[in-house]
Amino acid sequence: MIRRDWKRLRPSSLVHAMRLCKEFAQAKHNLSVERIADRMGATHDALYKWLATGRMPAILIPTFELACGCNYISEWLAASAGRLVVPMPTGRKAEGTELLDMNSSCAAALQLLTAFYQAPTEADTEATLAALRLHLEQVAYHHANVARYATPELEFDA
Template identity: 70%
Template sequence: MIRRDWKRLRAASLVEALRLCKAYAQERSNLSVERIADRMGVTHDSLYKWLATGRLPANLIPPYEHACGCHYVSEWLAASAGRMVVAMPTGKKADAADMVQLNSGFAQALQLLTNFYADPARTDASVTAAALREHMERVAYHERNVAAYAQPQLEFDA
């Protein structure tokens, strides 16, 4: 069985997003469709039907993703509406290595973007988009840290 890079996977359709969630739950948590359906509070027959047709009711998307432990459906819905999803980062103090990684990631994304606009036919658009998305996620992480500085969280003694 081929190990997937779950962080970089993006669904091309709603049915594929539903199936990616199911595959993620099976691989990462060893959950069957029956166990996912039980966690959602629906019958496994209904879930099989929704997975086959892609007609999962909208109010069941959050429970389905929660049961599976991933968000491919929500990400696909946002992307199909022309929106980008950036995961809410959790903060930690950045060190010099983090700053170097941020700078080198930006340089790489900028180089790929420059190559793309120079000759789109000779570049891989999905690699360029992935590099840009990864850089924006890193920037969002640091933006969240800076914003959290103004509203410090409670620190409890251990």
């Protein structure tokens, strides 16, 4: 069986996104299609039909993704509308080395981006996209930390 890097997978179509969700649930949570359908409150026959055709009712997409434990459909829908999806991580206090890593990844992304704009046919577009995505994810991490500080969560005493 092929090991997949589930964090780096990007669906190419709606049907592919639905099948990735199903495969993720099978690989990571050991769920069958029947069990996923049960968690959704649907029949397994209906779920098989939706997986084959890609015509799942939109109102059931969040339920399906929750049952599977991943968000490939939502990511594909956003990407197909020209939106960049960056998951907002749950934060912790950043260390100095992480801030230095963010600075160096920014420099690496800008260097690859400059090389791309100077000679687009010779540039490594996959490496450029990966570097830009990494930098955006690191910035999103710090964005979540600052947002949490701005609106603190309630602390309950035991």
